[in-house]
Amino acid sequence: MPRVKRSTKRSDRRKKILKRASGYFLTKSKLYQAAQEAVERGLKFAYIGRKQKKRQFRSLWIVRIGAAARINGMSYSTFINGLKKAGNGLDRKILADIAANDPAGFAALAVQAKAGLESAKKVAA
Numbered sequence: 872m873p874r875v876k877r878s879t880k881r882s883d884r885r886k887k888i889l890k891r892a893s894g895y896f897l898t899k900s901k902l903y904q905a906a907q908e909a910v911e912r913g914l915k916f917a918y919i920g921r922k923q924k925k926r927q928f929r930s931l932w933i934v935r936i937g938a939a940a941r942i943n944g945m946s947y948s949t950f951i952n953g954l955k956k957a958g959n960g961l962d963r964k965i966l967a968d969i970a971a972n973d974p975a976g977f978a979a980l981a982v983q984a985k986a987g988l989e990s991a992k993k994v995a996a
Contacts, residue, residue, distance in 0.1 A: 932967035939970035943981035950984050957987025 885903050891913075892899055892906035899909040937947035945953070954961070959980070961969075970977045 929963060932963040935967040935970045936963060939974070939977045940981065942974075943978055945981060945984065949988065950981065953984025953986075953988040954980065955987070956991040957983050959983060959987075 891910045898905045940950040
């Protein structure tokens with residue numbers, strides 16, 4: 872078997888880990904093995920955090936839409952149901968933005984949702 876001297880590849884890999892660990896506390900930023908464990912752990916949390924961020928934003932949007940729907944005399948679920956029956960395809964992100972920044976526009980959407988619910992009742996009866 873040929874002899875392998877890991878000159879630059881090994882040092883480059885270690886430098887990359889230590890650079891990522893800069894700013895960590897005590898040995899986690901100085902010693903390779905501790906830094907490697909801390910960096911791997913941090914990357915794991917970063918990956919999980921990217922998934923949680925999507926969940927948290929969706930729940931924030933739902934809270935904002937629900938609050939604006941209550942102001943207009945509806946619950947969140949009836950508002951969303953009415954919009955779907957009215958054929959409105961706006962997603963929750965856009966609805967939450969309208970709820971926060973344009974109360975008059977959201978009131979118009981609430982009227983549209985109520986009309987959608989009424990038309991669905993007439994069709995069902």
